[in-house]
Amino acid sequence: MVTTDFFTPVVDDAYDYGSIAAANSLSDVYAMGGQPFLALNVAALPPDLPVEIGAEILRGGAEKCLEAGVVIAGGHTIQDKEPKYGLVVIGFVELEQMIRKSQVRPGDSLVLTKPLGFGVTTTALKQDKAAPEDVAEALERLRESYRQVLEGAADRTHSFFPESEVLAALKRVGFAGTRVHSELEVEYHPDVPDLLRSLKRIGAGSAAPAAGRGLAERRVMLDMMERYRSSYGADGRIPATYQVTYGWGVA
Numbered sequence: 001m002v003t004t005d006f007f008t009p010v011v012d013d014a015y016d017y018g019s020i021a022a023a024n025s026l027s028d029v030y031a032m033g034g035q036p037f038l039a040l041n042v043a044a045l046p047p048d049l050p051v052e053i054g055a056e057i058l059r060g061g062a063e064k065c066l067e068a069g070v071v072i073a074g075g076h077t078i079q080d081k082e083p084k085y086g087l088v089v090i091g092f093v094e095l096e097q098m099i100r101k102s103q104v105r106p107g108d109s110l111v112l113t114k115p116l117g118f119g120v121t122t123t124a125l126k127q128d129k130a131a132p133e134d135v136a137e138a139l140e141r142l143r144e145s146y147r148q149v150l151e152g153a154a155d156r157t158h159s160f161f162p163e164s165e166v167l168a169a170l171k172r173v174g175f176a177g178t179r180v181h182s183e184l185e186v187e188y189h190p191d192v193p194d195l196l197r198s199l200k201r202i203g204a205g206s207a208a209p210a211a212g213r214g215l216a217e218r219r220v221m222l223d224m225m226e227r228y229r230s231s232y233g234a235d236g237r238i239p240a241t242y243q244v245t246y247g248w249g250v251a
Helices: 014-031 051-067 118-126 132-151 163-172 191-200 215-232
Strands: 001-007 035-045 070-079 084-092 175-188 238-250
Touching: 001 014, 001 035, 001 118, 014 035, 014 051, 014 070, 014 084, 014 132, 035 051, 035 163, 051 070, 051 084, 070 084, 118 132, 163 238, 175 191, 191 238, 215 238
Parallel strands: 035 070
Antiparallel strands: 001 084, 035 084, 175 238
C-alpha cells in the first residue's frame, strides 16, 4: 500500500511539528492494518526559513520513523510561503487483513485514537487564539496517541510468503515431489550505511544512502544512523536477519 499526507505546522516547535507530521503519515498505514517500511520526505519550505529550523523538522520526522523501524529513503522539497511537511509511506499488508472503509457496516464500533477537538485547538494556535494549557494538552495527547500506535505496531520485520504458498507455486508450474524448507540467517554489518547498501544489493532499490545536498541534511542522516546503531547494534556491528526459503522438486 502507498499513502501520502502532509500539512502546515500545528505547533510552534519545529522538531515536534516534524514528529507529529511523520507519525500522522505513518498512522494511515497502521489504520488499514498494514506495516510501513519505507518513506519519502515531502516538504515545502520558505526560502528565508533558517536552515536550523528546516533541519529540526526533518530530524523530528526521521526520529519518528526510526521508532517505527521505517527507512526514509529520500524525498522532495520545494519552496513555498508557508512550511508544509509530511511523508509518502509504503507499507505491506495481507489482503485478507486489510481494513477498508467499504467494510464498515451499521452497528460497527467507532474507535477514536484521540479526543475530539484537537483540530480546533491547533487552528486556534495558528491564529494566536489558543490558551497555553489547551495547546500543552493537545500536544501531549498527540504524542501519546502516536506513541501508543508505534508501541503496538509490529517489530522491524516483514513477513515473506508462507511455505505453503511457495509449495503451491512450485506445483502450479509443473514440479513433482516438491519440498520447501525455511531458515533464518543473520548477517552482520560494520555500520548502517553498509547495511543499507546490502539491502540495495538484494533489491531494495532506494535503500542506499544518498549524499545530502547540504550540511543540515547530512547532520540529520548522521544523527539517524547513530541512533539506529545505538538502539540495535551489538558488539559494534549492525545485525540484519533474513528468512531464507528453499524450494525444490522434479521437473
